[in-house]
Amino acid sequence: MDKKQRNRIAILGALHKIGSPANSVGLAKFLGAAGHNLSERTVRLYLSELDCEGLTKQHGKKRIITEKGAAELHATHTFQRVGCLSAKIDQMAYSMTFDLVTRTGLVVVNLSVVDPRQLAACLDTVCKVFARGYAMGSLLALLAPGESLGNWTVPSDKVGFCTVCSITLNGVLMKHGVPTTSRFGGLLELRDGLPTRFVEMIHYDGTSIDPLEIFIRSGMTDYCGAVRDGNGLIGAGFREMPANSRDLAVQLADRVSAIGLGGFMEIGWPDQPVLEVPVTPGRIGVVMIGGLNPIAVLEERGHRVHSRALAGLLEYNRLIHFDEFPKTLAQYL
Numbered sequence: 001m002d003k004k005q006r007n008r009i010a011i012l013g014a015l016h017k018i019g020s021p022a023n024s025v026g027l028a029k030f031l032g033a034a035g036h037n038l039s040e041r042t043v044r045l046y047l048s049e050l051d052c053e054g055l056t057k058q059h060g061k062k063r064i065i066t067e068k069g070a071a072e073l074h075a076t077h078t079f080q081r082v083g084c085l086s087a088k089i090d091q092m093a094y095s096m097t098f099d100l101v102t103r104t105g106l107v108v109v110n111l112s113v114v115d116p117r118q119l120a121a122c123l124d125t126v127c128k129v130f131a132r133g134y135a136m137g138s139l140l141a142l143l144a145p146g147e148s149l150g151n152w153t154v155p156s157d158k159v160g161f162c163t164v165c166s167i168t169l170n171g172v173l174m175k176h177g178v179p180t181t182s183r184f185g186g187l188l189e190l191r192d193g194l195p196t197r198f199v200e201m202i203h204y205d206g207t208s209i210d211p212l213e214i215f216i217r218s219g220m221t222d223y224c225g226a227v228r229d230g231n232g233l234i235g236a237g238f239r240e241m242p243a244n245s246r247d248l249a250v251q252l253a254d255r256v257s258a259i260g261l262g263g264f265m266e267i268g269w270p271d272q273p274v275l276e277v278p279v280t281p282g283r284i285g286v287v288m289i290g291g292l293n294p295i296a297v298l299e300e301r302g303h304r305v306h307s308r309a310l311a312g313l314l315e316y317n318r319l320i321h322f323d324e325f326p327k328t329l330a331q332y333l
Contacts, residue, residue, distance in 0.1 A: 007036070007038060007042075007046060008046060008049070008050065009073065009076050010031055010034070010036045010038075011027060011031070011038075011043060011046050011047065011050065011056075012050070012055060012056070012065055012069050012070075012072065012073045013073060014027050014030045014031055014034070015027070015056065015063065015064060015065040015069070016065050016069075016070060016073055017030075018030060020064075021059040021060065021062035021063065021064050022062055022063060022064075023061060023062045023063070024040045024041075024043040024044045024047060025040055027043050027047075027063075028040045028042075028043050031043070047063055050063075050069065051063070053068075054066060054068050054069075055068055055069035055072055056069055085204050085205070085207055085208060085209070085210065086182065086204045086205040088310055089167050089170065089182050089204060089310070090170075092108045092165075092167050092171070092310050092313070093108070093167050093168075093170035093171040093174055093180075094171070094174065095313060096108050096168060096171040096313060097313075098168065098171065098172065098316055099175075100172060100175075100176075100252075100255060100256065100259075103259055103316060104315075104316060104317065105315070105316060106313040106314065106315060106316070107164055107165075107168045107171075107261070107313065107314060107315075107316050107319075108164070108165040108167045108168045108171065108310060108312075108313060109141065109149070109162040109163065109164055109165055109168075109291075109311060109312060109313070109314045110162065110163050110164075110165050110291045110292050110295075110307065110308065110309045110310065110311055111143070111149050111150075111152055111160050111161070111162055111307070111308050111311035111312065112160070112161040112162075112163075112292070112295040112305050112306065112307040112308075113152070113154060113155065113158045113159075113160055113161075113305070113306045113307075114158060114159060114161050114295070114298065114303070114305045114306075115157070115158060115303070116158070116159045116329060116332040116333055117333065118298060118303040118305075119159065119161060119298065119329060120329060120330075120333055121301075121303075122297050122298050122301055122303070123325070123326055123329065125223070125224065125227060125297045126294050126295075126297050126298075126322075126325075127322050127323075127325060127326070128227040129223055129226075129227055129293055129294045129297060130294060130322040131322070132193070132226065132227050132230075133262075133289075134223065134226055134227070134234050134289065134293055135163065135289060135291075135293050135294050135322075136163060136164045136165065136166050136168075136261070136262075136263040136288075136289045136290065136291040136293070137164050137256075137257070137260045137261040137262050137263055138260045138262075138321055138322055139164055139260040139261065139319035139320065139321060139322070140161065140162060140163050140164075140294070140319065140320060140322055140325060141160075141162040141314060141318045141319050141320065142159055142160065142161060142162070142320075142325075142328050142329065142332070143159060143160030143161075143162060144159065144160075144332070145157065145158060145159065145332075147160060149162070149311055149312040149314065150311050150312025150313075151312075152308065152311055152312070159329070159332050161294075161295060162311075162314060162319075163291045163292065163293075163294055163295070164261060164263075164291055164319070165291040165309060165310055166237050166263050166288040166289060166290060166291050167182075167291075167310060168261060168263075169256065169261070169263055169264070169288060170182065170239070172252060172256060172261075173241065173249065173252060176248065176252060177245075177248075178241055178242070178245045178248060178249060178252075179241065179242065180239050180240070180241050180286075181239060181240045181241070181283075182204050182237065182238075182239055183203060183204065183238045183239065183240060184201045184202055184203045184204060184211065184237070184238050185201070185202055185204065185210065185211030185212050185215075185235065185236070185237045185238075185290065186198040186199075186200055186201035186202070186211065186235075186236060186237070186238065187199050187200040187201075187215055187220060187221065187233045187234070187235065187236075188233065188234050188235070188236040188265075188275070188287070189232075189233055190226050190230055190231060190232050190233070190234060191230070191231055192230045192231065193226075193230030194230075195236070195265055195266065195275055195287065196275065197275050197276050198236070198238070198275060198276070198277060199233065200215065200220065201238070202214065210292075210308075210309035210310065211235075211237075212235040212290045212291075212292045212293075212309060213292065213307060213308070213309055215235060216235070216292060216295070216296045216299050216307065217299065219299065219300070220233065221233050221234065221235065221296045221299070221300060222234075222300070223293065223296050223297050223300060224297065224300055224301075234289075234290065234293055234296075235289075235290025235292060235293050235296070236265060236287050236288060236289055236290050237287070237288045237290060238274075238277060238285060238286070238287055238288075239285070239286040239287075239288060240279060240280055240283040240284065240285055240286070241283060241284060241286060242282065242283060242284075243270035243271065243282050243283055243284050245284075246267065246269070246270070246284050249264075249267055249284070249286065250267055253267065260319070260321065263288045263289040263291075264286065264287075264288060264289075265287040265288060265289055266285075266286065266287040267284065267286050268284045268285040268286065269284060270282070270283070270284055271283075272284075272285075273285070274286070274287060275287060291309065292307055292309055295307055
């Protein structure tokens with residue numbers, strides 16, 4: 001982008017982040033703190049242009065960003081975000097503080113904002129996804145209306161359905177000295193309850209959105225079939241790690257499974273393909289269950305749900321076993 005376009009996007013971004021009407025004085029200060037040195041007069045001139053294009057509009061003597069402006073901001077940032085998902089994965093894995101010995105600390109979670117009545121209507125199938133081992137472990141959390149996680153706040157008429165993100169396992173491995181390379185997220189075909197092959201895949205370093213979010217929103221999953229007879233399509237991720245770390249990885253897989261964080265589906269052998277996926281020489285391939293899997297049931301039944309992978313960090317002691325889920329949800333109905 002040229003300088004003018006960068007300034008326009010910076011002003012739109014500032015209005016979006018402030019989240020309330022702002023004038024040129026406030027915007028100039030906000031932008032200055034972020035490293036954009038624009039005078040109040042310059043900001044006013046840009047705002048006049050943005051008003052004419054329908055990207056901003058007046059709100060009294062101040063300005064707010066319009067839906068068209070928000071869409072422009074999103075479209076402009078999409079290209080810039082390509083590849084940043086891989087960076088976010090590493091950042092979140094590094095930031096989590098969960099300790100496997102004490103069973104305390106922060107784990108990485110996904111967040112789905114959902115109508116509690118819709119969640120209750122699909123409750124039985126959601127629990128079956130956990131029971132059949134198609135979820136990232138056996139734990140979840142519910143956030144009350146108004147509660148926040150990361151940059152997200154649960155609306156007054158919704159609840160926040162949190163599932164453990166598989167990146168939590170990256171963090172556990174990292175803290176035990178095992179470096180992990182996250183390669184792609186994909187749709188895994190199940191036959192008679194067993195994983196057979198990936199039928200779709202999106203590499204993490206080539207997308208700005210978590211692959212499982214894309215597959216779920218696009219209606220490409222089949223969890224209802226998976227829980228009904230073991231034949232379906234579920235979300236999973238593919239990792240690589242050093243070949244000589246395999247024994248430790250197997251031990252850690254058993255330990256996290258014992259405390260409800262199990263998500264390892266397949267741990268391959270050095271230099272050997274895993275579910276037909278070739279592995280880099282000197283490494284092993286690992287297939288991990290997708291953390292967003294349980295919420296996909298609602299999408300398959302026609303309920304639109306706003307979900308975000310890697311939404312934030314949550315204390316491990318906030319998580320409950322899925323058997324407790326029906327009773328916990330009942331208080332929000």
